[in-house]
Amino acid sequence: MIPKAFDYCRPKTLPEAISLLQQHGDAAKILSGGESLIPMMKMRLAQPEYLIDINQISGLEYIKEEDGYLKIGALTREADLEASDLIRSKYPLILDTAFSIADPQVRNLATVGGNLAHGDPANDHPATMLALNAEVVATGPNGERSIPIKEFFVSLFTTALQPNEILTEIRIPAPPAKSGGAYFKLERKVGDFATVGVAAQVAVDAKGVCQQAGIGLTNAGGTPIKAEKAEEFLRGKPLDDGNISQAASLAADDAHPSSDLRGPAEYKISMVRELTKRALTKAVNRASQER
Amino acid sequence: MTTKRAVDITVKVNGKEHFAAVEPRLLLVHFIREHLALTGTHIGCDTTNCGACTVLLDGRAVKSCTLFTVQADGRELRTIEGVGNSSALHPLQEGFKEKHGLQCGFCTPGMIMSACALLEKKPHPTEEDIRWGISGNLCRCTGYQNIVKAVQYAAEKMSASASQA
Numbered sequence: 001m002i003p004k005a006f007d008y009c010r011p012k013t014l015p016e017a018i019s020l021l022q023q024h025g026d027a028a029k030i031l032s033g034g035e036s037l038i039p040m041m042k043m044r045l046a047q048p049e050y051l052i053d054i055n056q057i058s059g060l061e062y063i064k065e066e067d068g069y070l071k072i073g074a075l076t077r078e079a080d081l082e083a084s085d086l087i088r089s090k091y092p093l094i095l096d097t098a099f100s101i102a103d104p105q106v107r108n109l110a111t112v113g114g115n116l117a118h119g120d121p122a123n124d125h126p127a128t129m130l131a132l133n134a135e136v137v138a139t140g141p142n143g144e145r146s147i148p149i150k151e152f153f154v155s156l157f158t159t160a161l162q163p164n165e166i167l168t169e170i171r172i173p174a175p176p177a178k179s180g181g182a183y184f185k186l187e188r189k190v191g192d193f194a195t196v197g198v199a200a201q202v203a204v205d206a207k208g209v210c211q212q213a214g215i216g217l218t219n220a221g222g223t224p225i226k227a228e229k230a231e232e233f234l235r236g237k238p239l240d241d242g243n244i245s246q247a248a249s250l251a252a253d254d255a256h257p258s259s260d261l262r263g264p265a266e267y268k269i270s271m272v273r274e275l276t277k278r279a280l281t282k283a284v285n286r287a288s289q290e291r
Numbered sequence: 292m293t294t295k296r297a298v299d300i301t302v303k304v305n306g307k308e309h310f311a312a313v314e315p316r317l318l319l320v321h322f323i324r325e326h327l328a329l330t331g332t333h334i335g336c337d338t339t340n341c342g343a344c345t346v347l348l349d350g351r352a353v354k355s356c357t358l359f360t361v362q363a364d365g366r367e368l369r370t371i372e373g374v375g376n377s378s379a380l381h382p383l384q385e386g387f388k389e390k391h392g393l394q395c396g397f398c399t400p401g402m403i404m405s406a407c408a409l410l411e412k413k414p415h416p417t418e419e420d421i422r423w424g425i426s427g428n429l430c431r432c433t434g435y436q437n438i439v440k441a442v443q444y445a446a447e448k449m450s451a452s453a454s455q456a
Binding site: 001002003004005006007008010031034035038039041042051053055079102103104105106108109190191 | 295296298314315316318337338339340342345348351352353354357358359361362364405408423424426427
């Protein structure tokens with residue numbers, strides 16, 4: 001499969017990339033890891049006139065804690081998340097997610113920023129970032145702005161990014177003590193998109209009462225879904241099996257998947273319920289092991 | 292815009308520098324096979340699934356059907372031709388031969404490149420590490436059992452020769 005011909009630009013700086021976006025508008029696409037965009041171009045579902053390769057722009061690949069946030073540079077590869085000691089020790093939900101994405105070769109190229117900016121509800125990081133209440137930093141001609149992740153996913157393949165903006169950083173509020181998270185993805189085989197997936201993040205107090213809860217759903221509707229009714233239900237309650245079950249049913253109420261080759265909608269809704277239970281249970285276990 | 296500009300690139304493949312002017316849409320796997328005539332890198336699914344086109348880009352395994360040639364500009368590639376040859380087999384190639392790690396052989400170059408990247412990171416992999424390392428490569432003949440054994444064979448041989456050195 002051969003993509004439609006395009007012109008290739010490789011800016012060395014962010015301002016240069018943004019001015020190319022201003023110049024070419026909708027005719028241009030940003031090339032990050034390319035692991036979603038290139039397949040779409042090969043199938044001619046995407047036919048940009050200009051491809052702006054941002055991989056030569058330095059300073060966009062990092063994972064660090066700063067000012068009360070975990071900050072991930074948009075060009076950070078999935079493989080770098082897997083290898084990061086910081087992610088391994090403190091952010092199990094992000095580690096689970098990185099491991100579940102595609103396969104080793106794809107993870108060597110695919111970026112966290114691209115996984116979000118693509119706006120695909122079948123991608124895995126959106127649910128995780130919804131559960132973590134992340135913010136997305138967009139850089140454009142007038143500088144940076146921060147977009148709460150809840151407002152980022154507008155519709156299928158459409159995000160709150162303006163045509164002249166580039167996603168440059170993901171910020172995750174540092175989790176309080178006794179926090180834990182987990183991602184469960186139902187997939188037919190390694191590398192497949194999720195039939196459905198559920199990301200859960202909780203913080204508990206010394207008595208095991210829920211202080212914070214975040215739940216995100218993968219491939220359960222036209223956009224990634226934040227299961228807010230379930231989150232609200234859990235806050236202030238002990239995270240026992242009964243409450244987890246109730247929350248799982250509330251999360252399933254928020255799922256609106258379509259029937260397709262991965263299964264009928266009612267099956268997927270049942271799977272959201274089950275995976276929410278499992279993800280919350282594992283998140284609670286991990287949180288109670290934390291000191 | 293009717294004409295699309297060709298881009299000049301320099302890429303080191305198996306230790307040798309190559310200069311070329313390529314169309315931006317030229318996929319890396321086509322450059323490797325058709326421009327460099329290195330046909331050991333295979334095209335299987337052409338959809339980022341099967342891993343037959345796996346090569347090492349700056350030491351990392353990637354699927355060359357899902358990368359434009361221009362993205363390899365200034366970088367280093369290793370293909371199956373750079374791994375060994377018939378008079379001096381790489382331990383992985385020897386392992387695939389000894390342990391019957393192939394039947395039709397179509398997936399083998401990609402399997403070996405993934406295994407190469409794995410053994411560089413983890414010289415003493417567990418069986419699970421190996422299965423994880425080749426999880427982006429599909430084989431439709433062997434059921435993977437003998438491929439895992441082939442990689443284990445290579446890991447043992449390579450660590451034995453490393454400890455002798």
